[in-house]
Amino acid sequence: MKKRFGDRKDGYKVRDAGAFQKFLLRIKPLRCDADVFINQKIDVTNLVKYMEKKKKENPDERFTYFHAFLTAFAKTIYNRPLLNRFVINNNYYDHKDIRLAFVAKVEFTDESKENMVVLKVEDDDNINTINKKINKYVSDLRNKKDNTTDGAITFLAKLPKWLFNIVAGIVKFMDRHDLLPSSLTENLIYYSSAVISNLGSIEGGAIYHNLPDIGTTSLLITIGEIKKEPYVNEKGEIEIHDFCDFGINLDERIGDGFYFVKSFKMFEYILEHPEMLEEKISEKITQEKKRK
Numbered sequence: 324m325k326k327r328f329g330d331r332k333d334g335y336k337v338r339d340a341g342a343f344q345k346f347l348l349r350i351k352p353l354r355c356d357a358d359v360f361i362n363q364k365i366d367v368t369n370l371v372k373y374m375e376k377k378k379k380e381n382p383d384e385r386f387t388y389f390h391a392f393l394t395a396f397a398k399t400i401y402n403r404p405l406l407n408r409f410v411i412n413n414n415y416y417d418h419k420d421i422r423l424a425f426v427a428k429v430e431f432t433d434e435s436k437e438n439m440v441v442l443k444v445e446d447d448d449n450i451n452t453i454n455k456k457i458n459k460y461v462s463d464l465r466n467k468k469d470n471t472t473d474g475a476i477t478f479l480a481k482l483p484k485w486l487f488n489i490v491a492g493i494v495k496f497m498d499r500h501d502l503l504p505s506s507l508t509e510n511l512i513y514y515s516s517a518v519i520s521n522l523g524s525i526e527g528g529a530i531y532h533n534l535p536d537i538g539t540t541s542l543l544i545t546i547g548e549i550k551k552e553p554y555v556n557e558k559g560e561i562e563i564h565d566f567c568d569f570g571i572n573l574d575e576r577i578g579d580g581f582y583f584v585k586s587f588k589m590f591e592y593i594l595e596h597p598e599m600l601e602e603k604i605s606e607k608i609t610q611e612k613k614r615k
Contacts, residue, residue: 324419331501333514333539334409334416347576348413354534354541354574357410361571361583362529365591367549368564373597377450385458386450389521392546393423393442393457394450394600395593400516401446402608403586407516408577409539412499415577418539420444421604424512425519427461438464439512446605475507498537513538523548529570541574 329336351357370391377386400406400421407418421444426437440460444453479487497503508514513535522528522545529547534540547568554564573583589608593599599606 329414331411331416332505333501333508334418337408337415337417340415344415344576348410348415351576352413354410354536357574357576358534358572359575360531361573361587363569363571363587363591364566365569365594366554366564367567367594370594370597371549371565373600384454386454387524388549389524389546390450390454390457391594391597391600392521393425393519394448394453394604395590396517396519396544397421397423397444397448397453397604398593398599398602398606398608399586399590401604402589403582405578405582406542406573406586409541410574410576411539416539418516422515423517423519424515424540425521426512427464439510440464441510441512441515444604446603448604449602450600495537508538511538513540515540517542517544519543520545522546523567529568531570531572534572534574541577543572545570 324335327336329338347357367388370388374386374388374391404417407421409416409418422441423444424439424441427440428437440457442453442456442460448456479490482490494503512518515538518540520532520543522530526548529545532543532545534543547570549565549567551563552566554562556562571587575583578586592608599608
């Protein structure tokens with residue numbers, strides 16, 4: 324899409340927003356005003372079986388559930404594009420690409436440094452290519468030097484409080500008016516389609532985390548630990564299945580309840596049919612496909 328006047332470096336301005344969407348901008352000007360919470364428990368029994376087979380067939384590759392969840396999120400966002408929309412400076416924008424962000428630690432210790440990772444998803448990506456990208460990112464963290472974003476954050480943290488407040492105000496102004504350099508924002512997790520936190524990797528549960536008023540992120544998702552729970556099948560028999568909780572925070576201004584529920588039902592469908600993770604992100608999920 325060709326850039327037009329009013330577009331940002333990271334997004335295309337939405338020029339056909341409906342009356343109600345414009346109304347929401349007036350009564351809920353801040354992202355924290357429009358922050359809503361969704362809890363979704365998903366049966367991941369099929370995914371567990373798929374991942375066990377995947378790891379067995381690829382012993383030299385490090386496949387994790389996080390890779391599967393990221394791929395499923397990317398496919399959902401591609402098929403449900405309003406999830407890739409954001410609000411800033413009282414305008415709606417569509418992200419130019421799908422960027423999934425998370426924080427990674429080199430080691431699971433209190434002292435280990437947190438590193439911001441922003442993964443740009445390509446149309447032809449699938450679980451195999453996303454797996455390779457993430458493993459490379461994490462591997463590079465062990466020897467990487469601070470990037471521009473890390474250096475800027477370290478510099479700001481050392482400023483006296485009065486000067487920090489002045490600089491923060493300037494940064495927020497530049498943020499609203501698309502004046503921040505890409506070298507700063509491209510590695511900052513809050514300039515992404517979604518921020519995803521895998522608390523299940525440390526045996527934690529899904530929590531709700533508020534959306535920040537800086538940046539372009541409209542989705543913040545936490546993943547809980549996979550646990551076995553009783554399940555009643557169609558015959559009324561009790562089985563033991565694997566379940567995972569997801570805590571989802573989103574900006575309600577980018578869509579409506581019907582759109583959000585339908586979107587996360589699609590995410591659930593993908594996890595229930597994990598063979599779809601082998602397909603390209605750009606593979607369309609049709610209504611007929613979802614009814615199977």
